[in-house]
Amino acid sequence: MRYIFNFPDIGEGLDEGTIVEWYVAKGQQIKSGDSLVKMETDKVVADIPSPKSGTITAIYGKVGETIHVGNALVEIEIEGVSGAAAVEEAKVTEAVKEEGAGVVGTLEIAGNNAYMPASDEGTSETKEESQKSTKKVLATPVARAMAKELGVNIDLVKGTGPAARVMKEDILLYLQKNTVTSSKSNTVVSDEERVELKPLSQLRRTIARNMIQSKHNAAHMTVFDEVEVSELVRVREKYKSKFLEKQVKLSYLPFVLKATALALKKFKALNAQMDLDNNQMIYKNYYNIGIAVDTEDGLIVPVIKDVDKLSIFQIAQKINEISEKTRKREITMEDMKDGTFTITSFGSIGGQFAVPVINYPQAAILGIGRILKKPVVKDDAVVPGTIMPLSLSVDHRIVDGGETARFVNQIMEYLSDPVSLIMD
Amino acid sequence: MGIELKEYDLPDIEIFHNTIKDYKFHIWHPDKIYLILGQSNKMETSLFLDKVELDEITVLKRPSGGETVILTPNTLVISAVFVNPEVKRPHQYFARFNDFIIKGLLISGIENVNHKGISDLAIGEKKILGSSIYHKKDKIFYHAVLNVAESIEVIEKYIQHPKREPDYRKGREHGEFVTSIVQHYPDKSMNEITDGLIKSLKEFVN
Numbered sequence: 348m349r350y351i352f353n354f355p356d357i358g359e360g361l362d363e364g365t366i367v368e369w370y371v372a373k374g375q376q377i378k379s380g381d382s383l384v385k386m387e388t389d390k391v392v393a394d395i396p397s398p399k400s401g402t403i404t405a406i407y408g409k410v411g412e413t414i415h416v417g418n419a420l421v422e423i424e425i426e427g428v429s430g431a432a433a434v435e436e437a438k439v440t441e442a443v444k445e446e447g448a449g450v451v452g453t454l455e456i457a458g459n460n461a462y463m464p465a466s467d468e469g470t471s472e473t474k475e476e477s478q479k480s481t482k483k484v485l486a487t488p489v490a491r492a493m494a495k496e497l498g499v500n501i502d503l504v505k506g507t508g509p510a511a512r513v514m515k516e517d518i519l520l521y522l523q524k525n526t527v528t529s530s531k532s533n534t535v536v537s538d539e540e541r542v543e544l545k546p547l548s549q550l551r552r553t554i555a556r557n558m559i560q561s562k563h564n565a566a567h568m569t570v571f572d573e574v575e576v577s578e579l580v581r582v583r584e585k586y587k588s589k590f591l592e593k594q595v596k597l598s599y600l601p602f603v604l605k606a607t608a609l610a611l612k613k614f615k616a617l618n619a620q621m622d623l624d625n626n627q628m629i630y631k632n633y634y635n636i637g638i639a640v641d642t643e644d645g646l647i648v649p650v651i652k653d654v655d656k657l658s659i660f661q662i663a664q665k666i667n668e669i670s671e672k673t674r675k676r677e678i679t680m681e682d683m684k685d686g687t688f689t690i691t692s693f694g695s696i697g698g699q700f701a702v703p704v705i706n707y708p709q710a711a712i713l714g715i716g717r718i719l720k721k722p723v724v725k726d727d728a729v730v731p732g733t734i735m736p737l738s739l740s741v742d743h744r745i746v747d748g749g750e751t752a753r754f755v756n757q758i759m760e761y762l763s764d765p766v767s768l769i770m771d
Numbered sequence: 772m773g774i775e776l777k778e779y780d781l782p783d784i785e786i787f788h789n790t791i792k793d794y795k796f797h798i799w800h801p802d803k804i805y806l807i808l809g810q811s812n813k814m815e816t817s818l819f820l821d822k823v824e825l826d827e828i829t830v831l832k833r834p835s836g837g838e839t840v841i842l843t844p845n846t847l848v849i850s851a852v853f854v855n856p857e858v859k860r861p862h863q864y865f866a867r868f869n870d871f872i873i874k875g876l877l878i879s880g881i882e883n884v885n886h887k888g889i890s891d892l893a894i895g896e897k898k899i900l901g902s903s904i905y906h907k908k909d910k911i912f913y914h915a916v917l918n919v920a921e922s923i924e925v926i927e928k929y930i931q932h933p934k935r936e937p938d939y940r941k942g943r944e945h946g947e948f949v950t951s952i953v954q955h956y957p958d959k960s961m962n963e964i965t966d967g968l969i970k971s972l973k974e975f976v977n
Contacts (some may be wrong), residue, residue: 367810382908385810389935390890391861392810392836393906411811553932553942560942624896680927680944 350399350423354386354414363415364388366408371421375403383421386414401425407512412488419485419512486513493518550645561707566743569702570751574759575723576735582765590663599735600638600692601662603715605768606761608634608654611688614754616746618687620708628745637686637706638666640673641696648706649678650686659768694718699736710745713758714738735762774824776814779807779833781842783850787834787905787912796851796972798965800919805842806929808832809903812839822928835914837890837903838933845921845951847965851972853911861904861911865890868913868975869902875971879964881956888937892917896939897950919961920953 354364367385371377382394384406405422408414484502486494490513494501497518504521506513547555561567579602590597611618611634620629634655637648649672651657651665672678689706694717703714716736723732737758741751761768783797806828808817814830817839823830842848851868869892873884887893892900902915927945940948952959 365811380908387810387836390835390837390865390902391904391906392834393861393904394908396908552934556942684944684946 348425349404350401350425351419352383352398352421352423353417354420355395356416363413365413366410367392368410369406370394371397371403371406373403373406377401377403377423395420397421397423399423399425408488414488484513485511487515490515490518497522548644550647554645557707558704561705565705565707567702567705567740568743568748568751569738569740570748570755571700571739572737572755572759573721573734574737574762575732576718576762577733579735579762579765580718580733586659590660593660595660595663595667597659597663598666598695599715599718600666600690601659602762602765602768603690603692603713603758604636604638604651604654604662604666605657605659606758607636607688607690607713609761609768609771610754610757612655613757614750616750617711617741617754619710619745620687621710621742621745631687633687635685635687637683637689638669639689639691639703639706639712640669642673647673647678647683648686648689649673649682650684652685688712690715694736700738703738703740705740705742707742709742711739711741711751711754714740774814774820774830776808777829777831779831781805781831781848783848783914784834786850786852787910796849796975798847798849798968798972800844800847800961800965801842802844804828804844804925804929806830806839807842808839809837810834811836816934817931819929819931826929828929833903833905833914834907835903835905835912837901838935839930840901840916841921841926841930842916843921843925845919845961847917847919847961847968849915849917849968849972851913853913855909861906862889864904864911864913865902869900869915871971871975872900872915872917872968874974875968876952876964877967878970879959879967881952881959881964881967883955887939891937891939893939894950894952894955898940898948899950899952917964918949918951919959919964920951922951923949 364386365388367387369384370382371384377383377397378400379398380396383397384395386393386395401423403421404424407419407421414420484504485506485508486501486504487508490504491501493499493515494504494513499518499521501513501518504513504517505511507517508514576599579599583597583599583602587597615630616628618631618634620631622629633653635650635652636654637650639646639648649669651662651669654662657665669678669682672682686706686709688709689703689712691701691703691712692715693701694715697717699716699719701714701716703712705712714737716738718733718735721732721734722729723734724730725732737755739751739755746754761771781801782799786795786797804826806818806823808814808830810832812832814820814823818830849872853864866886869886869890872892873886876882876884883894884892884899885894887896887898890902890904891898898918900915900917902913904914905912923946926949930945932944936942952964
């Protein structure tokens with residue numbers, strides 16, 4: 348009889364493991380207890396022994412591939428057992444599964460749906476039970492991922508691979524048969540050239556983790572407003588050339604940072620962090636503002652420390668240094684540590700408003716949109732104005748709506764009257 | 772020139788290769804810095820290779836699972852081998868053995884150490900010990916690193932954020948996630964802690 352050995356739970360309650368090394372090859376004779384494969388889960392590397400003696404007829408998965416608990420690892424041809432005897436053999440095997448030779452935990456031994464008799468004799472009962480089985484269908488990782496992506500119930504797909512394993516082609520065939528008249532069918536027909544697989548970079552993983560952590564833990568609320576900044580434009584124009592003489596470029600960002608730091612001093616909750624583990628709020632009396640920077644590799648957030656104590660010129664200098672370091676890819680962990688608030692200036696690329704994701708566990712993030720000329724009302728007259736759009740996302744667990752609005756008002760007050768930035 | 776990745780050959784591997792009793796344990800503190808990769812870790816995604824190469828740090832791959840760790844003269848490496856283990860599930864070994872490490876630390880006057888994640892020990896929410904297991908047919912090799920006095924800057928310098936992390940880490944960087952015993956107990960010495968652990972582990976053996 349042919350016997351399918353599935354990847355057992357090796358004792359951490361985890362549902363998958365990675366193949367580190369194969370000890371056997373197709374056609375190899377093995378004895379019960381011989382090591383088949385070296386598997387790794389989060390903390391454990393374990394040699395998985397064979398529960399049977401026989402000949403390896405198939406191995407599933409390559410080194411480095413992830414296998415789910417319950418998926419097939421190998422097929423073993425057990426000689427001299429067939430037909431009704433094979434059914435009995437399978438029953439005996441299941442009865443003693445807790446005592447599998449040295450395997451950690453319970454062996455997932457071929458159930459009726461995975462049992463493959465050498466002939467068709469006496470298999471009708473087995474087939475019926477197979478149809479009732481709730482065991483996961485055998486499938487390659489690619490096919491499983493493709494089915495998930497395309498919304499296909501893989502249990503309904505007939506597998507054509509070894510041991511009736513569902514292959515990528517089976518998913519495509521199933522789709523062709525079942526979605527011919529669907530308008531979606533044109534978009535789901537897939538071939539290898541239409542997708543590109545690329546391993547995640549460390550930075551992309553970090554971004555993904557941080558974004559999900561923020562969305563899961565913070566209660567996001569966003570307010571939008573516009574501030575008229577004609578005076579700020581005039582001030583910046585006036586000082587731009589003077590700063591350039593000292594090799595420092597002056598953008599609007601230093602003014603926004605300064606305005607934010609001064610506003611944070613007045614609205615401490617926006618510069619706070621919730622410490623649920625110790626049932627307390629942490630109000631920070633330092634004002635380290637992170638600047639979200641778009642790089643080729645992904646988003647990074649270098650931090651300018653103690654912004655409240657810096658002049659506009661010093662802040663501009665720091666921003667210039669960050670830009671230079673980013674260009675040379677010299678930003679370090681040290682440059683990105685200890686931020687208390689974040690600013691994302693997406694307007695330099697495009698867009699007026701956004702719903703920025705809070706840089707958790709910070710309390711808020713301010714988005715700066717594209718500065719535009721717009722008609723504004725001044726002294727009951729419509730005149731041309733210069734508008735800076737603001738989008739502020741806050742963690743509503745930490746900050747209430749009223750305080751959020753007052754904080755935005757304060758920033759707008761500073762930006763509309765830049766001289767006030769040095770008067771406070 | 773490139774960095775050479777070597778097989779794990781540090782002193783504690785001896786107890787894995789030459790087991791003559793049912794189990795043995797081994798405690799030592801390294802003479803220099805080593806970076807130890809888990810079985811499926813890759814150097815380029817686990818380490819800051821430029822710093823590792825510049826400082827000529829030795830990089831080894833251990834037989835057990837888990838993520839990359841650093842061994843330094845300010846850490847203690849605690850290893851044990853169990854031959855023909857009666858209990859089959861590794862997490863029970865993590866729990867049992869780490870319990871004895873907690874007892875050993877208590878003997879040295881170090882309190883408030885608790886289990887975290889699958890196999891860590893922590894003070895509060897910060898990790899002080901990580902452990903992993905290699906289960907080979909008839910024996911289990913347990914391997915742990917206790918941060919007695921190493922500064923977090925050293926860890927941050929060489930090791931990238933791991934690709935897998937325990938739930939309680941919650942995305943924290945090394946500096947916010949790891950601590951050392953002396954940060955909480957500045958008067959404790961390496962020898963005092965080692966003595967406490969040996970007393971506790973002898974009890975475990977007997």
